[in-house]
Amino acid sequence: xxxxxxxELAYYLPEPAKVHTVLRIPGSHTLYIGPLSCTRRHMVHxxxxxxxxxxxxxxxxxxxxxxxxxxxLVAESIAELSELINPxxxxxxxxVFCIDDFLGTDEEALLERLxxxxxxxxxxxxxxDPVSLNDKMNMGSKKNATFYSFIKPGQPKDKGINFVGxxxxxxxxxxxxxxxxxxxxxxxxxxxxxETYEDYQKMGKxxxxxxxxxxxxxxxxxxxxxxGIDYYPLMPGYDANEVARQYNEVGRMLGKDxxxxxxxxxxxxxxxxxTAAMLAGLxxxxxxxASLMPSYLAKSLIEYGFNVKYVFKSSHEFKLDAESExxxxxxxxDVVLTTSDSFMHVKGLDGKSKDTQKKAKKExxxxxxxxxLILNAAYFADVWHDEGYFGFQGIxxxxxxIRNAIFSKEKADDSDAKYDSDGKDNSxxxxxxxxxxx
Amino acid sequence: MxxxxxxxxxxxxxxxxxxxxxxxxxxxxxxxxxxxxxxxxVYYDEPRWEKKVKPVLSCSIRNIDAVMGNDARIVxxxxxxxxxxxxxxxxxxxxxxxxxTGMDIEGMASETEAVTGKAAFGFNTTGFSYYDKGLILAGKxxxxxxxxxxxxxxxxxxxxRAECAGAGEVRRNEKKKINIIGMSPLDFGDVGxxxxxxKFLEDNGWEVMCNLFMGLTTExxxxxxxxxxxxxxxxxxxxxxxYLNKKFAMPYVAGIPVGRDCGRILLGNLNDxxxxxxxQVGGLSSxxxxxxxxxxxxxxxxxxxxxxxxxxxxxxxxSVTKQCNADKKILIVSDQVIGNSLRDSIRVGxxxxxxxxxxxxxxxxxxxxxxxxDKKLKSEAExxxxxxxxxxxxxxxxxxxxxxxxAADVKFVEVPHPAMxxxxxxxxxxxxxxxxICDEIGxxx
Numbered sequence: 001x002x003x004x005x006x007x008e009l010a011y012y013l014p015e016p017a018k019v020h021t022v023l024r025i026p027g028s029h030t031l032y033i034g035p036l037s038c039t040r041r042h043m044v045h046x047x048x049x050x051x052x053x054x055x056x057x058x059x060x061x062x063x064x065x066x067x068x069x070x071x072x073l074v075a076e077s078i079a080e081l082s083e084l085i086n087p088x089x090x091x092x093x094x095x096v097f098c099i100d101d102f103l104g105t106d107e108e109a110l111l112e113r114l115x116x117x118x119x120x121x122x123x124x125x126x127x128x129d130p131v132s133l134n135d136k137m138n139m140g141s142k143k144n145a146t147f148y149s150f151i152k153p154g155q156p157k158d159k160g161i162n163f164v165g166x167x168x169x170x171x172x173x174x175x176x177x178x179x180x181x182x183x184x185x186x187x188x189x190x191x192x193x194x195e196t197y198e199d200y201q202k203m204g205k206x207x208x209x210x211x212x213x214x215x216x217x218x219x220x221x222x223x224x225x226x227x228g229i230d231y232y233p234l235m236p237g238y239d240a241n242e243v244a245r246q247y248n249e250v251g252r253m254l255g256k257d258x259x260x261x262x263x264x265x266x267x268x269x270x271x272x273x274x275t276a277a278m279l280a281g282l283x284x285x286x287x288x289x290a291s292l293m294p295s296y297l298a299k300s301l302i303e304y305g306f307n308v309k310y311v312f313k314s315s316h317e318f319k320l321d322a323e324s325e326x327x328x329x330x331x332x333x334d335v336v337l338t339t340s341d342s343f344m345h346v347k348g349l350d351g352k353s354k355d356t357q358k359k360a361k362k363e364x365x366x367x368x369x370x371x372x373l374i375l376n377a378a379y380f381a382d383v384w385h386d387e388g389y390f391g392f393q394g395i396x397x398x399x400x401x402i403r404n405a406i407f408s409k410e411k412a413d414d415s416d417a418k419y420d421s422d423g424k425d426n427s428x429x430x431x432x433x434x435x436x437x438x
Numbered sequence: 439m440x441x442x443x444x445x446x447x448x449x450x451x452x453x454x455x456x457x458x459x460x461x462x463x464x465x466x467x468x469x470x471x472x473x474x475x476x477x478x479x480v481y482y483d484e485p486r487w488e489k490k491v492k493p494v495l496s497c498s499i500r501n502i503d504a505v506m507g508n509d510a511r512i513v514x515x516x517x518x519x520x521x522x523x524x525x526x527x528x529x530x531x532x533x534x535x536x537x538x539t540g541m542d543i544e545g546m547a548s549e550t551e552a553v554t555g556k557a558a559f560g561f562n563t564t565g566f567s568y569y570d571k572g573l574i575l576a577g578k579x580x581x582x583x584x585x586x587x588x589x590x591x592x593x594x595x596x597x598x599r600a601e602c603a604g605a606g607e608v609r610r611n612e613k614k615k616i617n618i619i620g621m622s623p624l625d626f627g628d629v630g631x632x633x634x635x636x637k638f639l640e641d642n643g644w645e646v647m648c649n650l651f652m653g654l655t656t657e658x659x660x661x662x663x664x665x666x667x668x669x670x671x672x673x674x675x676x677x678x679x680x681y682l683n684k685k686f687a688m689p690y691v692a693g694i695p696v697g698r699d700c701g702r703i704l705l706g707n708l709n710d711x712x713x714x715x716x717x718q719v720g721g722l723s724s725x726x727x728x729x730x731x732x733x734x735x736x737x738x739x740x741x742x743x744x745x746x747x748x749x750x751x752x753x754x755x756x757s758v759t760k761q762c763n764a765d766k767k768i769l770i771v772s773d774q775v776i777g778n779s780l781r782d783s784i785r786v787g788x789x790x791x792x793x794x795x796x797x798x799x800x801x802x803x804x805x806x807x808x809x810x811x812d813k814k815l816k817s818e819a820e821x822x823x824x825x826x827x828x829x830x831x832x833x834x835x836x837x838x839x840x841x842x843x844x845a846a847d848v849k850f851v852e853v854p855h856p857a858m859x860x861x862x863x864x865x866x867x868x869x870x871x872x873x874x875i876c877d878e879i880g881x882x883x
Contacts, residue, residue, distance in 0.1 A: 009495040009515050010473060012480045014488050035534040037451035037565030041478040044447055044860040052841065056444040062566050065538065077442045084444065098472050099534045101501060131472035131501055131535055315498075 010315060010341040016289075016369040018384055021167040022051045023147055027197040029089035030126075031077060032057040033070070034097035038128070042095070054089075056081060065103065071110055078114060082121075090197050091122045091150055095143075098131040122150060133316060145218035147191060153227050154205030162189045162206045162229070165216030168387045169193070175264065176234075176391045179247060183256050208253060210234050213292065214320050235293070236386035238300040238395050240268035247391075261392075268395040269304070275399040276305035279406065283364040285375055287312035287340050290368030290383040293321035295328055295337075297367070302332060309364065312340035312371045340370040365405060367398075381405040441817040445841040449800065450624050450857040452563040453531040454483040455572020455674075457494065458622050459580070459651040460559075461486060464526040466493040468516050470543060471533040473498060475565060483569075485628040485856055485864040493523050504539045513546050517553045526656060528558040531572075537564035557583060569624050569857050570674040570773075570801045577620065577650055577678035584656055587663030587686040613645040614712060615665040619682070619690070620675015621652050624857040625773050627867025634871040635671070638695055642705050650678065667691065667711055669704075673774040673802035689714075692775050692807050696783035696870045703786065704779075766791045766883050769828060771821065771835035772855060774799040778807060780834060780853065780875055787876025791883050798824060801857070818842075832882050834875070837863050849882040851875065 032039040032055065039057035046055040058077045064070040074094060082088050092114070096105070107125050114123045126143045133139060148164070161180060163169075169190060170177055180186060185207075194200040209220045209231035220231035232250050237243060244261035251259065284306050291297040298311045299321075311328060319325070328335050366377035369384070381401045383389065389397055457467045457479050469476045476496035480487045497512045520528055528550055532543040547560025559579050563572055616639055621632055632652035639646055648654065648662035663682070668690035670679040679690035689711050695701030768784065770777040777797035784795060796811035798821070803814035815821050825833070825844040833839065833848050836855040840846075853875075854863035 009468065009519050010476070010498050012476055012494050012496065014491060015481055035451070035565040036448035036568075037453065037475055037478060037533060039443075040448040040450070040860070041474070041482045043443070044482050044862060047447060047838070047859075048862055056442065057448050058442050059448050060566075062537070062564060073442075080442060081444070097534070098474070099538050102504065102535070102538050128474070129472070130474050131499060131504065133472070133500065 013340065013370050013373055016382075016384070020045070020049050021192050022046070022049045023144075023167070023191055024051060024054055025091055025147060025150060025191070025197070025200050026194055027087075027089055027200075028054065028091035028093060029081065029085060030055045030093040030095055031074070031081065032095045032097075033060065033074060033077075034095075034099065035059060038097040038099075042128075065099065068103075071105065074110065075113065075117065078118065082118065088121065091124065093124055093126050093146065095126040095128055097127075098129045100127065101129050101131055124149060138316070140215045141218045144215050145222055148203075148216075148219040148223055149226075150200075151204045151223065151227060152201055154202060156205070157207055158205050159185050160187050160189050160202070160206040161185050162203050162209045162223075163212055164191075164209050164219055164223075164231070165211055165213030166190065166387075167192065167385075170390050171388060171393060174390055174393050176247065179251075179259075183251065183254060185254060204229075208232065208250075210250070212236070236291070236390050236394055237293070238272075238297055238389075238398060239303070240265045240272075240392065240395055243268075243391055243395070264392045268392050271396055271399045272301075272304035275402055276301075278403065279306065279365065281307045282379070282406070283307050283309035285310035285312065285364055285366045285368075285371040285377065287366075287368035287371040288314040289340070289370045289385070290381075291386050293324065294368075295324040296321035298335065299324040299327050302328075302335075308332070308335055310336045310338070310371060310375070312338055312368070312374070315339040315341050340374060365402065367402070379405045441819070443818045445838070445843075446818045446821070447838050447859055450483050450569035450860070451478075451565045452567040452569060452572035452575070453533055453561070453565060454479045455569035455574075455622070455624065456529060456531045456561050456563060456576045457572075458484060458569070458624050459573055459576030459654075460527065460529045461492055461623075462652060462654045463656065466495065466520060466523050466525040466528050468495045468497055468512075468519070468528065468530045469533060470497045470499060470512065470530065470536045470541060470546075472496075472500065472535065475533040482860040483624065483856070485623045485861060489628070493519075493525060495519060499535055504535055504541075507539070507541075509541060509546055513549045513553070516546075516550050520550070520554045520556060526556065528554065528556055529576075530558065530560045532561065532563045532565075534565040537562070537566070559583070568801055569622075570672070573620060573622055573624075573651070573672075573674040574677045574802070577674070578681050580650070580654075580659055581662070581678070581682065581685065584659035585663045585682075585686070586660050613643055614667070614708075615647050616644045616708070617647050617662050617665040617668045617682075617688075618649040619668045619670045619679045620672040620677075620775075621649055622672070622674070623652065623864070625672050625776065625855065626652070626870075627854070627856055627864045629865065629867050630869055631867070631871075634869055635669075635695065638701060638871055639669075644708075650675070663688070667708060669693070669708065671775060673799065673804055676775060676804050676807065677802060692778070692804075693782070694776060694779045694870055696779045697786070697874045697876070698871070699786045700779065700783040701871060703782070766793050766832065767828065767830045768793055768795045768832045768834065768879065769824070769830040770795065770797045770853075771815075771833065771839055772797065772799065772853060773801060773857075774803055774807065774812075776853075776870075777834075779870070783873075783875050784879055787874070787880070789876060789880055789883065796828070796830075832879060834879075851878045851882075 032042050036059040039059050043055060043057050046052050058073060060070045064073060078092060111123050124146045126146050127139060128143065129139050189203045189206055204227050206229060209223055209229050211220045211231050211233040212235055223229045224231060232253055234246050234250060244265055248258050284301060286294045286298050288294045294311050294313050298308045302308050328337060361378045362375045364375060364377050365379040365381060366372035366375055367381045367383055372380040383401060453469060460467055473496050476494060480494055503511060530543055530547050532541060536543060543562045544560040547558040551558035561575055618635055632649055636646050647665045648658035663686045668679045668682055668688055670676040670690050670692040671694050676692050682688045683690060691707050691711050693704050695704050770780050774797060777799060781795045781797055798813040798815050800815045813824060822842055822844055825842060830848055832851065833845055834851040834853055836858040837852045838859045840850055854867045856864040856867065
């Protein structure tokens with residue numbers, strides 16, 4: 001029998017301080033139900049990001065779990081919340097955790113009971129159960145879909161368009177927004193910009209959904225089935241030709257004529273190639289904190305002439321960019337393809353007083369905080385989950401942030417700078433990169 | 439019983455307490471979870487995480503592992519990681535899923551130790567209990583494993599000489615030795631309280647043998663039983679100090695220096711404890727256990743409710759009688775020992791008003807260091823009831839308590855408690871040695 005490949009433990013890296021967007025249907029309330037260790041981070045998160053008034057937690061004991069009494073506790077909690085919260089929420093989300101997967105909760109019976117006791121409210125269960133990762137529909141997608149499950153069919157349909165799955169809006173001067181305006185399509189509707197429950201319901205009137213992140217695949221499928229709103233997957237990418245092709249696909253779905261994007265393509269490619277030339281072969285690392293499809297990003301950069309040496313992909317098996325990953329494996333054998341949470345990268349990162357393994361700064365450009373930390377990279381381009389990088393503008397912006405990372409005067413250790421501010425290579429030609437691993 | 443929490447954040451759990459206790463050791467911590475519990479600990483509970491990254495691993499349990507009881511996979515991966523990361527110690531903790539499915543974490547640790555040859559600790563934590571339980575479990579386990587004690591009545595010198603004498607009387611020309619027990623960033627943050635307390639003691643003639651749990655090393659643990667006395671800095675610390683008392687007949691004082699005046703009194707308590715008449719030479723027993731936290735718990739000692747305890751008579755007697763005629767009521771919601779010490783500091787400040795000061799704790803609560811009005815709280819609902827009925831003028835506690843509507847009309851002194859509000863306010867935790875709480879209280883009355 002073939003020996004099963006050992007799956008590795010996941011090592012946690014410090015998370016960079018980023019502002020998180022809270023996805024919240026206006027007029028909804030989330031009750032987190034579970035052990036206190038599970039509910040705590042959500043309550044802290046809500047408090048940090050101004051959502052504290054819309055969440056509460058019911059933390060259950062082992063006795064509650066064993067006796068099965070916790071289902072009654074949910075009903076009692078809803079009763080208490082209905083009295084306390086004014087006005088009463090339109091929607092109650094019941095968020096349950098990993099242990100619920102093992103408890104055999106009759107979800108439908110619970111929801112039926114609540115709906116009959118509180119007919120003016122709506123209820124949905126959200127599962128926050130990473131223990132079920134690797135299933136076809138992962139936890140994040142399931143939870144995300146519930147946010148859109150309360151949209152009712154809106155008539156008449158208008159020329160609005162929903163952006164689904166993103167957590168930040170596109171820049172105001174983004175080329176895709178300009179294109180939509182040119183086509184007479186609008187308004188753009190995003191869940192996190194809905195201020196009222198009525199705004200949220202207007203999403204049901206839109207003519208098309210743009211799927212901006214795979215996490216919302218379930219949501220767009222649901223809206224297609226329930227509301228008749230079709231969708232197009234238009235996720236951040238850095239291949240200029242692919243951006244143009246996708247824009248025209250969207251146009252086709254909207255009944256618009258094909259547009260010639262050759263000038264935009266040429267400009268983006270030229271910018272990228274010039275930036276690659278300026279790096280003069282400096283090794284580049286990308287990771288899944290920078291882009292949700294790091295292999296796709298890496299492939300695009302390789303095609304522009306960047307010397308990509310490392311790709312740190314996610315250990316979650318979503319395979320969003322499987323094709324690009326296969327390309328790298330087959331065509332770029334020198335590229336190290338690994339996961340950012342592998343414990344192999346821990347060596348030298350701990351704070352042991354006897355530690356002599358602290359890594360010297362690696363002469364490379366890290367696109368993403370994780371690989372910057374793991375490699376102790378000399379240059380760091382702060383890109384987070386492709387946010388702010390979309391379309392042709394995204395390619396130009398990425399190149400700008402790469403150039404700034406190399407030539408910025410704020411780089412920590414100027415004495416080790418390989419490049420001076422004019423872009424001249426000051427190195428002695430030594431390459432300390434170990435292509436086999438970190 | 440389940441608890442609805444609307445205003446407060448659910449508190450740090452037992453496995454976070456364990457991981458926090460082991461953090462400063464040369465230790466790899468493996469958390470048996472799917473991933474969320476690990477992220478909970480590192481991103482929301484551990485204030486030291488950003489400055490000092492340590493090997494904290496998630497076992498990435500999936501449904502199939504739990505259902506099939508695939509402990510062997512987890513042990514194999516931990517051993518593999520231990521080989522690569524090469525720490526002195528391994529700790530493995532449980533979370534709700536392993537608790538529900540009956541995973542034997544202690545057994546897994548034994549296997550890990552057998553394979554790796556490294557000291558491996560396993561804790562059947564559940565994620566249903568609070569962090570202080572984890573601190574207590576960790577403290578006892580580390581003491582059992584590493585602390586080498588003198589036998590009762592015998593003092594061991596470093597050169598191997600054994601001497602029978604009472605602690606504190608032997609080494610006339612040597613510094614008195616002390617352990618700081620129960621100090622965790624979940625109570626004290628990572629703002630320098632550990633170094634402050636250590637320096638304070640060292641500047642006043644003490645040698646700090648061991649700080650359980652900040653700046654801890656295994657060498658410190660091995661020497662901790664050589665200390666003359668323990669300073670329990672939290673309620674969990676009192677439990678651990680109790681344990682040290684039973685195991686090595688070590689006396690302890692419960693309290694922290696809040697402000698310089700209170701610090702001086704605490705030093706006096708420590709010195710008094712060492713020179714206590716009831717302390718026996720050889721066969722040190724529980725009579726040496728000192729249960730005064732400071733000024734506040736003097737009344738119990740004087741009434742003889744605590745056998746063998748030492749009373750330190752100061753202005754405390756006068757302060758206590760003022761309670762009956764209090765015109766201002768203060769509620770301190772905190773770890774009990776920290777709360778007692780905050781109370782002591784307020785009393786030492788000699789504010790002009792007669793004050794009734796109650797300490798309420800949502801965590802470990804020891805009756806022997808509590809006063810009459812002090813309360814053990816079991817839930818947010820009980821805290822709300824206390825605020826409503828108690829009609830307090832001033833509340834001292836974690837900023838998250840301000841979200842309770844019944845706390846809206848009272849004056850509030852923020853004393854962040856990371857085990858309550860997590861990393862949100864952990865950078866604002868008070869440096870207690872220089873915290874003159876009287877100034878803040880005085881400005882309100």
